[in-house]
Amino acid sequence: MVTLKDIAAHVGVSISAVSLVLNERGEGRVRPDVAARIRNVADELGYAPNLLARGLKTNQSHTIGLLSDQVASVPFAGQMLGGAQVSAAEEEFLLIVVDTAGNRDLDGTAVKTLLQRNIEALIIATDFHREVDLPMTPRAMPVVVLDGLPRDRSAAADWVIPDETGGAYAATTHLILAGHRRIAFCNVEDERFVARTLRRAGYEAALSAAELTPDPALIVDASDPSTAAGRVQARRILSTHDRPTAVFCFSDQIAFGFYQVAQELGLRVPDDLSIIGFDDQPFIADSLLPGLTTVRLPHRDMGTWAARQAIARLRGEAPSGPVSTQMACPLVERGSVAPPNPEGGSPHI
């Protein structure tokens, strides 16, 4: 590896002169022609500053730590990480990711690992929108929660979450505009899903806005967001005599379950049953037949925001209080929504 010393020796000046020039601080301190020589030699030799050394001196490692307990467990995680990493890189920051592999990091080992590397900011990422407990961090270090919010709302952390309510509203409205009146909502029962309440609010708001009264019988809770749990609710809800003509599902997985049960019952999607999911999960939403109309979770955008926000704070460009934002969840139209079948609910066999 080439060091400042090497360049200095080649050019015949002192190390500091080289440092000054290469950091664009040589203006008026180093003669232009000497500066040019230095730059040339640096180029020729392929100089790249040793960031360990620089970090040691300046205490600015240009590194952001990302802590997560689930990089592996969930497919969208990659999108968030990718977004964060790429936008960090745009600002010449490096993102270092530590995954506690599912173990709640109670003793703070993971955070310590990161602090030892002199990270300048910390991003806490979750596998789904929920409340998180923040680890202990040095007073001045920016902390950003990615896809979640601090349980202690007074904590000095920024956060970004999806606009769950907006997404649910858009989905439900889409169904209403297609002509549906009996629209079911298959939610999840687990309280840890913050989205649970928010999506329901969006669903209800959309109905109200269209002057429809929600039918409690059409709102059901799956035990979790899985396909199997979706099937259970689908069987209950689709075999009633006045079944809904459309269903909005908490997850694409659950929607998948509704596809399967619809098949079983001889209901065609979308002719006899319109379905909308949530997540826009790769390899599912677009693989289903017909393609699943769904609401996209903006994982990449959230990752991007988190990294940018962390950097903005580092630079003192952010307001003093915590800032938070909601990312839009756009509706992705595929083929699972159609006007309700006037014929009514009689199954085609």
Next chain:
Amino acid sequence: MVTLKDIAAHVGVSISAVSLVLNERGEGRVRPDVAARIRNVADELGYAPNLLARGLKTNQSHTIGLLSDQVASVPFAGQMLGGAQVSAAEEEFLLIVVDTAGNRDLDGTAVKTLLQRNIEALIIATDFHREVDLPMTPRAMPVVVLDGLPRDRSAAADWVIPDETGGAYAATTHLILAGHRRIAFCNVEDERFVARTLRRAGYEAALSAAELTPDPALIVDASDPSTAAGRVQARRILSTHDRPTAVFCFSDQIAFGFYQVAQELGLRVPDDLSIIGFDDQPFIADSLLPGLTTVRLPHRDMGTWAARQAIARLRGEAPSGPVSTQMACPLVERGSVAPPNPEGGSPHI
């Protein structure tokens, strides 16, 4: 942050004494009682070594770089990263991941970023088993290819790949043992998939071992490993008059397509058609109805191996030549395989 100097001041010894003790090098050089005092104070103050400083001095950053062009793009990536990161952590190494976000890193910017951070070893990860071009790296730096192999086979790099042939053999044999004789294989046509050839070899070997002659009409190529491409081949192959009773698919996605077309044609899975996939893709294989019997790609294990191998090389524990390994791809049995229906191929409507 607490430094050696702080501890030295508290105890009333020199910095070097503290350093020696804390690195277990004090034996016979520092009196035991003093050593104990040092350790105590270090604990109390919550000392953690500054790894930048240490790395600068020792030139050992205890960091491994992982370069990939697709963390985001593929769901399994997380498994590989998780495996690599966790096993690196076990050896007190940190994994830093740089994703070029799909841009082939021609100028080596990404590698440079990593080298600037003084990484000690480099892992090159791919999104699917294929040949990769290795970037320029310092002569002595260990390089490990994860889920792929160097195009230049004489390069000084280790690599780990899945045992594609073994997995395909197991899958095909499983179908044979269930009683199937007409077993189709839906491959992909894109040559970049190294697995293409290997899985086909496993399929054919299994048939030969059972003294079955492969029927060329039963081997088809999908244009890519997607569900849509799978459907195209499924329609061709399942509507023939003497259709196969079982099919082994290159991917779970393709298998998904076969489920869909089987439905369309009134064929029941597994009664009328047995299906085996490849990948064990989360949220698909276990969501299908019936669950998809498939071959698991050992992403996590490969990640683990890559990190361990890199570290072993660093420590000089590896043989001098390149080493490579194949990870077993176990068959995961769910519900999509049954004995062939003696009734024959007549569709049930």
Next chain:
DNA sequence: CGATTGAAGTTAAACGTTTGCATCACCGTA
């Protein structure tokens, strides 16, 4: 004409470690 200014650098200290070498007290031996 002596003092001031400005350009063009250089010196040296510092960041937190690690580590070879020097120091020093003490002991046993010749």
Next chain:
DNA sequence: TACGGTGATGCAAACGTTTAACTTCAATCG
């Protein structure tokens, strides 16, 4: 008494940077 050996400890240099403070020299100014 002198000497080598040991055990305990401190000193100081080095890793590659950054940066405040300094030097030197020539030119300008009142």
